[in-house]
Amino acid sequence: MHGHTDSRATLPEAALRDLGSQAFQGLGLTPADADEVVNLLVTADLFGLSTHGMSRIESYGERLEVAGIAARPAIKIERVASALVKVDGGNGVGPLVGMKGLKAAMEVAGECGIGMALVRGSNHFGPISPYCHIAAEAGFASMIGSNATTTIAPWGGSDARLGNSPLGFGVPGHDGAHFMLDMAMSVVARAKIRNALKAGAPIPDTWATDKQGRKTTDPAAALDGFLLPIGGHKGYGLALVVDLFAGLLSDAAYLTHVKSWVDAPDEPQNLGHFFILIDTRRLGSAKWLADRMKDFAAILHGCPAAEEGKPVIVPGEIELSNMARQREQGLTIDASVLSLLKHHAAKLAA
């Protein structure tokens, strides 16, 4: 993980976009492709998801430099039925391939009411909520998932055989207040366990197992073991579902066939994604939907809080509020990320 002890730099969104585009061009991408990747990652930073934003220049850059990711991929799009599209990302940068998948699914969904893109030959594609946001802005509800390197043991097992696969959903809200849920299947991220280890504190036994697959409160044993999925067998099942739709049905790698970008940065991962888009305009008027979404949020906000001063929130609100604030005040990123962007951008000028 990247630089949480770093100093931080603040710059306007447009400046970060420009620099980011030059950096990815410096790494060999075309200007249009670089802009596409940067749009996704900057949106992640705007949402406050800095671990999945421009900081990814580190791992993406490393793999682009050793040709573990193709800078100029031959992306193939095949419409196998009127509402169903298969995409082969040609081992391109994840957010570039992901955006091709999203756009292809939106296009057929616009025609058919619902549309799906199944993507293979891809890499880490960023967080999911920026895709849901782009879809929601265009009037589409979305269900999006990706598989991932194996870090989780099957329920009752003691070997990492499935990924902590992210799954996301979006529904267009009233006045831009889109519902967005973006979640992985583990109870917590590994970073939380690392923090406990640093603090010398035990962890709840619901977070992870040791390497024998036994529950543990020892953060060191947990880091040597496996993350536990939410709801035990339920989260295990959901992680399998994401891998089935994103990996198995898309003809990508799945389960232990997914290569680790840490252990083998120079090899294609063949990650898979799925994008299901629903054109909400076919279901009712914009006012009909906005009224219902407003009422939906009001019912949740109107719920008395269990703890004073901690009101109920609707998924997506934190991200949208972070975006509004950072658009006004500038984007804060790690100084080391800024240096790395400048380093790669300098190659373009050279």
Added chain:
Amino acid sequence: MHGHTDSRATLPEAALRDLGSQAFQGLGLTPADADEVVNLLVTADLFGLSTHGMSRIESYGERLEVAGIAARPAIKIERVASALVKVDGGNGVGPLVGMKGLKAAMEVAGECGIGMALVRGSNHFGPISPYCHIAAEAGFASMIGSNATTTIAPWGGSDARLGNSPLGFGVPGHDGAHFMLDMAMSVVARAKIRNALKAGAPIPDTWATDKQGRKTTDPAAALDGFLLPIGGHKGYGLALVVDLFAGLLSDAAYLTHVKSWVDAPDEPQNLGHFFILIDTRRLGSAKWLADRMKDFAAILHGCPAAEEGKPVIVPGEIELSNMARQREQGLTIDASVLSLLKHHAAKLAA
């Protein structure tokens, strides 16, 4: 809940289907509609999901008798786009309306590669895995959900504002070994808390809150409070997603607008469901899919177990094994359910 201390009766599947069909005809359904409902509920019993099988004759029958559910609904199906269908169930019996939704979605998915039915005007539609099984047998992968009466508080809230909405997924497996996941969003069902209360045992503080929304280990306080969703804010978010797709986008009731069939059995609930079907034959040959699904299961089965004698299982295996056993040995149901079926069936003869 129904009769867990009852004596049990065993009868052949065909006999249960016949009796069930007569019972629902006795309650006013047409023979074809009664068969459709019974097919779904008997499959639930075959899978071992007896709380969601023919035992539902109790609540369905009670509501049919007071016209809280329409025995002869006017079900409307509107194709709003080539791959998108809206269904109004006319307040019919849930599994009847659900099967209309499933079939409509399968039909458009067969044409377009993916298809979706959004259903309103429905009632409790049984468990989800029987729908996934029917879809998988026909070559379709599925994502299916329904909203439900409010029993869960929003994350951080202290009032029931959302349902323990079920969500299910299916993918056709090799030789009928279909992947099927059917889950609700709570950590445990209320029945487990009732059992703890009877046993005088405390419950883990992750299962439920008291009515102020505070974690509790007291089963009595928990039964007076709210079920906790899996993964905290993640399960809360997922339950909202199901309600948004099944209820809000389908023009059904959602959140607190869903009526309780316990408090108001004579009023329409206007529950909603969604059915997303994907025609796997558009993605590759039957052999391609079967080979991948076989390999997928083998990777999971090959994982060393954390506890000896408890091998890793793939979701759906328990249900399919129960079905094979009960098809051979007969179906076991509560004697009181059998009596109730006979009671309603007798009206038909009268």
